[in-house]
Amino acid sequence: MSISLLTLDDLRDVERRQASVLESGTLMERAGQDIASRLERELPPKGRVTILCGTGNNGGDGFTAARCLKARGHDVICVLVGGDEPKAEDAKRAFAAWQAVGGKTVREPDSLGKADIVVDAMLGIGGDRPIRGEILDATIWYNVQNSLKVSIDVPTGLNAETGNWNGRIQGCRSDMTIALLSAHAGLFMNEGRDAAGHVCLSELDVSIPLPLQGLIDEADYGHILEPRPHFCHKGTWGTAAIVGGDDGKIGAAILASRAALRLGAGRVKTEFLASDAPAVDPGCPELMIAESPLDLASFSALVVGPGMGTGEKSVKRLLDAIHCEDTPLVLDADALTILAEKPELQEELLTRRAMTVLTPHPLEAAKLLRNKVEEVQSNRIFWARELALQTGAAIVLKGTGTVVSLRSGHAWVNPTGSAALATAGTGDVLSGMIGSFIAQGYDLTTAVLGAVWLHGAAAQCATMPVLADELSSRAATALGMLRRAKLRWAEAGSDPLSSVGTIALQPGQLAPAPVEMIGKVRH
Numbered sequence: 001m002s003i004s005l006l007t008l009d010d011l012r013d014v015e016r017r018q019a020s021v022l023e024s025g026t027l028m029e030r031a032g033q034d035i036a037s038r039l040e041r042e043l044p045p046k047g048r049v050t051i052l053c054g055t056g057n058n059g060g061d062g063f064t065a066a067r068c069l070k071a072r073g074h075d076v077i078c079v080l081v082g083g084d085e086p087k088a089e090d091a092k093r094a095f096a097a098w099q100a101v102g103g104k105t106v107r108e109p110d111s112l113g114k115a116d117i118v119v120d121a122m123l124g125i126g127g128d129r130p131i132r133g134e135i136l137d138a139t140i141w142y143n144v145q146n147s148l149k150v151s152i153d154v155p156t157g158l159n160a161e162t163g164n165w166n167g168r169i170q171g172c173r174s175d176m177t178i179a180l181l182s183a184h185a186g187l188f189m190n191e192g193r194d195a196a197g198h199v200c201l202s203e204l205d206v207s208i209p210l211p212l213q214g215l216i217d218e219a220d221y222g223h224i225l226e227p228r229p230h231f232c233h234k235g236t237w238g239t240a241a242i243v244g245g246d247d248g249k250i251g252a253a254i255l256a257s258r259a260a261l262r263l264g265a266g267r268v269k270t271e272f273l274a275s276d277a278p279a280v281d282p283g284c285p286e287l288m289i290a291e292s293p294l295d296l297a298s299f300s301a302l303v304v305g306p307g308m309g310t311g312e313k314s315v316k317r318l319l320d321a322i323h324c325e326d327t328p329l330v331l332d333a334d335a336l337t338i339l340a341e342k343p344e345l346q347e348e349l350l351t352r353r354a355m356t357v358l359t360p361h362p363l364e365a366a367k368l369l370r371n372k373v374e375e376v377q378s379n380r381i382f383w384a385r386e387l388a389l390q391t392g393a394a395i396v397l398k399g400t401g402t403v404v405s406l407r408s409g410h411a412w413v414n415p416t417g418s419a420a421l422a423t424a425g426t427g428d429v430l431s432g433m434i435g436s437f438i439a440q441g442y443d444l445t446t447a448v449l450g451a452v453w454l455h456g457a458a459a460q461c462a463t464m465p466v467l468a469d470e471l472s473s474r475a476a477t478a479l480g481m482l483r484r485a486k487l488r489w490a491e492a493g494s495d496p497l498s499s500v501g502t503i504a505l506q507p508g509q510l511a512p513a514p515v516e517m518i519g520k521v522r523h
C-alpha cells in the first residue's frame with residue numbers, strides 16, 4: 001500500500017494542517033509547477049495549451065500552471081468557467097498573478113483554435129454536485145477536442161472517492177489526470193477508470209499520514225514473487241479442495257481447480273456435486289477428481305461455490321466447509337447466494353478460527369448486505385468494509401477497481417484488470433487463484449492481494465475478452481516471468497528486463513506502476 005488513497009476528509013485535514021505551517025498559496029504554487037513540468041513533456045516548443053479554469057482552487061491550480069507554462073515559452077490561454085472571477089482566496093491570488101504576467105483569459109472556449117493540450121481545471125475534489133450551466137457546456141466542448149486532454153486532480157464531474165459521476169451527469173473524459181497530494185480511489189474505480197486515463201501524482205512535497213486505504217502494489221504481494229527453494233516437494237505447496245460444479249455447471253469448478261493447480265498448489269482435488277460428473281478432466285489430467293465426498297478438514301485450503309448450485313446438497317456441503325473451523329475457506333458464487341439466503345450461516349462464519357474470504361461481485365454483495373446493486377456501486381469501499389464487519393471475512397468486491405477489505409478496516413483498490421475480464425468464468429478463476437496461494441502457505445493478505453493483482457495484470461494487455469481458462473495460464477506465465485525478473489534484478493543489482501511477457505515494465509520495476517510519480521518524489 002505505498003500509494004495511499006486518502007478520503008476527502010483526510011485530504012481536508014492535511015490541507016488544514018499545511019495551511020497552519022505554510023505560507024498561503026505555497027501548495028498551489030507547487031501544484032502549478034509540477035503540472036507545468038509534466039505537461040511540458042507532452043508539448044512541442046512553443047506548444048499551444050488551453051486551460052479551462054473553474055472559480056475554486058482547482059481553477060487556481062490551472063492559472064498557476066498557465067503562468068508556469070507561459071514562463072517556459074508556451075502559448076497558453078485560460079478560459080474562466082462558472083463565474084466572472086475566482087471565488088477561493090488562493091485562486092484569486094493565482095488569477096491575479098496570471099494577469100500580472102499578461103496572461104490572456106477568455107470566458108468561453110468556442111472560438112479558440114486547436115491546442116496541443118487542453119486542461120480541465122474546472123472542479124477538483126470540491127466538485128460534489130452534478131455539473132450544469134457553463135461547466136457542463138465547457139465539459140461538452142472539452143470532450144470533443146482532438147487534443148491531449150488532461151484533468152487536474154480529478155476529472156470534472158467525477159466523485160473523487162467513489163468513481164461515479166455526480167448525479168450521473170457525464171463529466172470530463174481525459175487521457176491523463178494529475179492528482180495532487182494523494183491519489184483518489186475514484187480514479188481507479190467504476191466510471192473513474194475510463195475518465196481519468198493515465199494517472200500521475202504530485203505529492204506537493206507534503207508528508208501524508210498512513211491511511212487505511214491504498215492501491216494494491218508490490219509491497220503487498222511481493223512474497224508471491226519470491227523464487228521457490230530447490231528443497232521442496234508437492235506436499236510443501238499444500239493441497240487445495242475445490243467444491244462445486246453441480247449439474248450443468250461443472251465447468252465453473254474445473255476453471256477454479258485448474259487455476260489453483262496452475263498457480264502453484266501442490267495438489268488439487270475437486271469434488272463435483274453433479275450426479276453425472278466426469279471422473280477425469282481430460283484437459284487437465286493433473287487434477288484429482290474425488291469419487292466420494294472429501295474429508296474437507298484435511299486440506300490446506302478450501303474453495304467452495306463455483307457452479308455449486310443452491311439446493312439441499314449444496315447447502316449441506318457449504319455448512320460442512322464452514323464447520324472446518326481451522327481450514328482456510330474461500331467462498332464464491334453459489335456459496336454466496338446460499339449465505340445471503342441464510343443469514344444464520346453468516347453468523348457461523350464469525351466463529352471460524354481460520355481465515356474466510358468472500359469474493360462477491362456487486363450483485364452478490366448487494367444480496368449479502370440486503371441492499372441494491374446501485375447502492376453498493378455508489379460507494380464500493382464503504383460497502384466492502386461493511387461486509388467485512390458483518391461476516392468477519394476478508395472481502396473481495398469484484399468489478400472495475402476490485403476492492404479488498406479486511407475486518408480491521410484496511411482496504412485496497414486493485415489498479416490492474418480490464419474489460420477483457422468481463423466474460424463468464426473469470427471469477428471462478430480468481431477464487432481458484434486465491435485458494436491456491438492460501439494452500440501454498442502465504443498469509444491472508446498476500447494471498448488475496450497477490451491473486452487479485454495478478455488476475456487483473458494477466459488480462460491487462462488483452463484487447464479481446466480472455467477465455468477464463470486461458471486467463472489462469474496467462475496468470476501463471478506472468479507470475480513465472482515476474483519471479484524470473486525479480487531474480488535477475490536481485491542478481492544484477494539494477495535494471496531488470498524492460499518487458500516481461502505481456503506486461504510492459506519500466507527499468508527498475510518488476511511490475512507496471514499504477515501511478516506515475518511526478519514532482520518531488522519521496523519514496
Ligand SMILES: NC(=O)C1=CN([C@@H]2O[C@H](COP(=O)(O)OP(=O)(O)OC[C@H]3O[C@@H](n4cnc5c(N)ncnc54)[C@H](O)[C@@H]3O)[C@@H](O)[C@H]2O)[C@@H](O)CC1
Pocket residue numbers: 015018027028031054055056057058059060061082088122123124125126127128129130131132135152153154180181
Ligand atoms: N487546498 C489545498 O491544499 C490544495 C488544493 N488544491 C486544489 O484545490 C482543489 C479543491 O479546491 P476547492 O475546495 O476550492 O474545490 P473545487 O475547485 O473542486 O470546487 C470549487 C467549488 O465548486 C463548487 N461546486 C461543487 N460542485 C459544483 C458543480 N457541479 N458546479 C459548480 N460548482 C460546484 C463547490 O461548492 C466548491 O466550492 C483540489 O482539487 C486541487 O485541485 C491544490 O492547489 C493543491 C493544494
Ligand SMILES: Nc1ncnc2c1ncn2[C@@H]1O[C@H](COP(=O)(O)OP(=O)(O)O)[C@@H](O)[C@H]1O
Pocket residue numbers: 333361398399400401402416417418419420421422423424425426427428429430
Ligand atoms: N470491466 C472490468 N474491469 C476490470 N475487471 C473486471 C471487469 N469486468 C469483470 N471484471 C473482473 O472479472 C471477474 C468476474 O467475476 P464474476 O462476476 O464472478 O464472473 P463469473 O461468475 O462468470 O466467473 C472479477 O474478477 C471482476 O473483477
Ligand SMILES: [K+]
Pocket residue numbers: 058120121122123124151152153154155156
Ligand atoms: K479537474
